[in-house]
Amino acid sequence: MIKKNIQRIIQYRMCLLRFQSLGFERIFSYTLAQEIGVSPEQVRKDFSQFHLRGNKKAGYLIQDILDQINDLLHKEDIHKIIMVGLGNIGQALIKYKGFANRNMQLVAGFDIDPAKLKKNCRIPTFSAKEIPVVVQKENVHIGIIAVPEAAAQEVCNNMVEAGIKGILNFAPVMLKTPPDVVVQNISVCGDLEALVYVTEKNKKQES
Amino acid sequence: MIKKNIQRIIQYRMCLLRFQSLGFERIFSYTLAQEIGVSPEQVRKDFSQFHLRGNKKAGYLIQDILDQINDLLHKEDIHKIIMVGLGNIGQALIKYKGFANRNMQLVAGFDIDPAKLKKNCRIPTFSAKEIPVVVQKENVHIGIIAVPEAAAQEVCNNMVEAGIKGILNFAPVMLKTPPDVVVQNISVCGDLEALVYVTEKNKKQES
């Protein structure tokens, strides 16, 4: 549902940061394209759509493009995120150190199981009942759902009620939300099943 | 890169199983559509493309469609999967109980850190050097990469060399593989950044 071009812009950004850290000041559409596995025309088209301009014959000025992409992605702010469900996935995300690099911060975790709240976490944890209080106090707009399938829709409803506008969902269900709330699904099993399908198909085609 | 229609077929399957477990024998394109958030025409088109036939006025026979989708997705076999990287994400996946339901089995984990191999896991763990041995012995085609960005491409190369044909990649890099090896990326941070972009845009449009 989220446009492909913005997803690529996010990838270009990571790639530009990597090239910059390697000491490059400029980059060509061709290089960027190769790195993220698209055509150079796709890169130029994406850049054009977001008014990211380069220099003929001299390519793109990395710092300049990065500044503009950072603007687009609101990288001037740190974006607060809550997570509901402190099981396997929830704990893995809490331990993850990579959010800060990308201007995001997990500000609170929630669970219904009091045992899960006792673990000494890097972030404060609360009973799931506290979702509305914390969301409103901290002014959070993004939430992650890492609860079992059976609880996901209810948790989602509570998040929406509390004011969350974007949800990253690990549970294998399609959540129902009002039109102003966007959901992004992560489907580990679904992706694996798709890989099985494609690899088996390739195998057959060879023979 | 993987076709959208097969991804939806995978979703339909989960939905059909749920309806079946609720006692339903038949289902309409409209119901299925609503559940996974597409139009009924989309459902019928997808079904048509995979030759999944229903009955006019009586909808689709759930068991019948499931049998055929199971065939398509090779659900007659259990698909073996290896995982490289036994850190936060790796551990979360190892503890996950949901693979068996979907005819998939994590058969081995790998890491370069000997400390990670000592943890008493539900699956056997090996030094990363053993990847080719285990992959060939167990005849595995699918692998998961859950190592840091800096190690991902090398691990990928080793997997490909060993005979892996499909990779689920959690590291925030675009892996380079030969054309007969398919990669599916999971990008938690990227998805969150996309959510930030969309929610901020929606916010602006309202005002």
Added chain:
DNA sequence: ATTAAATTGTTAATTTATAAACAAAAAGAT
């Protein structure tokens, strides 16, 4: 038996996304 209602399945239309083509500009070479 006939008619009406409901639902599929296919074809056509539209939209979106990707790829190709090429003119324009900039840099460098002659």
Added chain:
DNA sequence: ATCTTTTTGTTTATAAATTAACAATTTAAT
């Protein structure tokens, strides 16, 4: 100073995906 090469940015073309339209068929009702 002119010509050549390179690379962007836009325009045009192609392909993929979604939506709409509608005939065909089945069931149920009259």
